[in-house]
Amino acid sequence: MGIIVQKFGGTSVADSEKIKNVANAVIKEKLNGNDVVVVVSAMGHTTDNLVKLSKEITSHPSEREMDVLLSTGEQISMSLLAMAINELGYKAISLNGLQAGIRTENCHMCARIVDIDTTHTVNLLKQGYVVIVAGFQGFCGKNEITTLGRGGSDTTAVALAGALKADRCDIYSDVEGVYTTDPRVVKTAKKLDMISYEEMLELARVGANVLHPRSVETAKLYNMPMRVRSSFKLDNLGTLIIGVNQMELNKPVTGLACDSTQVRVVICDVEDKPGNAARLFNLLADRNLSVDMIIQSYARINNNTNDIAFTIAKSDLEKFELIKSDINDIVKASNIHIDDDIVKVSIVGAGMIDRPGIAAKMFDVLAQKGINIKMISTSEIKISCLIEKRFANDATIALCSAFELDGAKVADVKGDLPVV
């Protein structure tokens, strides 16, 4: 008899009927002979509604008070789920972040978990309770409420599974598993039975938003097997995410993701002197601006300047505008050009490492479709190309076909862009 941690997202607990459905999924696992710990998100649009309320009061809410406010969302869903499990005749008890001993850093709205004291949870499991824990939240100091930021509930589930030495962490949502690419774009995209943490991380980072990278990183750290599965199709085992060493066979390319949430920034004619790039990216880091796909061109012989290009998230553009003049002061650029007519298409696969020619094949497939590559970045198990937005679907379909990520035939593509 082991411990299984189950996590249910906001859509899975959106109303009382769905909460009853989750209660059934929990009891199904309990009847398999396991101790069950359940992590829940806030119901449906609860968090959005709370954020809306705060915006009616102020445009600059205190981060501490936002955590006090938002943490109520999971406290509501966890207590309702406990009641629903009781109603089925089983013992259940709900714990908020503090009660579950989830200690975080001393900061608000994006705190990281530093320690989980599982004593209380383990005691309750021994007494036969299903223990329901609020996702997304923890505490710091004596009793200060903190939240974990985006992807928080998945991270709670995996970290808790690690601390409890659980057998597995199951992430239930409205998708049936991890697909080779977005099934809303390529209808014949294949569901993967298995994927490694490393591949999932690259897919998560490049925009396949099934799981937040934080939770996958945490699972990798604990070597905790995760399952991504549907809360509406309980018989479907979804996709198992495990260590790359535990995979039987590494396909060269496991998945493809298309990310339309980035913009390209080109800083033109930066004086080519030591430390300029460092100063530039330090400035961006100070403002918490994450940068991807950096390219610095060779210095032009004539005027000793070069161009620096990189991508940032569209949602960070506002922050970026605020420091444009600082950038000019530092690097004396002739122009700062922002291009939002781009998408980043990436192929991912742990098998890439010992199979040369994958990058060449990717560039070739794009070239054959007449698609110009604006930027390239690579990691050991990922190759990303920045291309014009209008080519997003063509590139997705051609690459899926070339790397066998789809079924027999390519589906009709709807919309003008992959929805990621």
Add this chain to the structure above:
Amino acid sequence: MGIIVQKFGGTSVADSEKIKNVANAVIKEKLNGNDVVVVVSAMGHTTDNLVKLSKEITSHPSEREMDVLLSTGEQISMSLLAMAINELGYKAISLNGLQAGIRTENCHMCARIVDIDTTHTVNLLKQGYVVIVAGFQGFCGKNEITTLGRGGSDTTAVALAGALKADRCDIYSDVEGVYTTDPRVVKTAKKLDMISYEEMLELARVGANVLHPRSVETAKLYNMPMRVRSSFKLDNLGTLIIGVNQMELNKPVTGLACDSTQVRVVICDVEDKPGNAARLFNLLADRNLSVDMIIQSYARINNNTNDIAFTIAKSDLEKFELIKSDINDIVKASNIHIDDDIVKVSIVGAGMIDRPGIAAKMFDVLAQKGINIKMISTSEIKISCLIEKRFANDATIALCSAFELDGAKVADVKGDLPVV
């Protein structure tokens, strides 16, 4: 410079505009040079909506989980109020029951406060913060969430004021103060500038639901001056509630209340033997049924039986029906008769004690109107008469006039019953 505790009810924080209004009321008191602690209820219908959600899940929710669920209501309003005060440029911080050190009995949904550790609150006040505390909730054990039941937020405010040795506890709501009688029935009812705890307690118990008796009892215990005032008319000082010794003048009758929430129960032909009444009322007490206005008739000479009559709350009728057969087993009654066509009209005044003839005058006024009195109960400062419901308004108006509880003329009476 002293400490003022302010309490704002659900209607005062019902939406973001009203919360901003409350922020102004708080800052007004702060600018008077006082340290301010604010106790808030949940916004408007939040609690009702949470109860509704729980009912969709189960008809018998765990009391512990109900406390987890309902306590989120005040946590939402307190954080929003903190943001609204910040927005006005002042320091504010919100604390839930646990964070505010409000320790209660180890039970759920109607816990009593046993201790308040004010260390954290006092520290925050010293740092210049307005401290906002969730009403209605506390904690027991290590971090278990409890709630205080009906009248809970008022009780939190008064107990906190007592523990902080505050100068005053102001209860803000949508009424302007305590009136001689319900101003919705007798339009010329007078607002009292001052009333004693004892009188307020009797008025509160007999149905003038401005304040819950628990909060008045707590204020009396700490000898804490309370003010009942309107959150929408901040210049109006409302009604001050203080110790009877501090009152300059005790009028014989201060107020009148009419309570239509009771039913009369008559248990007929109870065998007249020692211990029967004790057994009966022990049975009721075991089921947590509060009883009022007990009358036992003289034993009939012929058959050695008597009738026992008492009143209980209408809302307890369902509980009462469950033990009717037990009552029959114990006291061998010939019949149990329930009469819900009654109201209890009560006059209250600390000056009654040393002025004989008040009761006689009350009975006389009712008799002159042809109103039959079905039951009578008295305390040192209160006389209550049970009468037929159809006479409620006539009795109210006649008694107000006789005891000078109204203005020059008696208002038109609307509705068929005083709304209490």
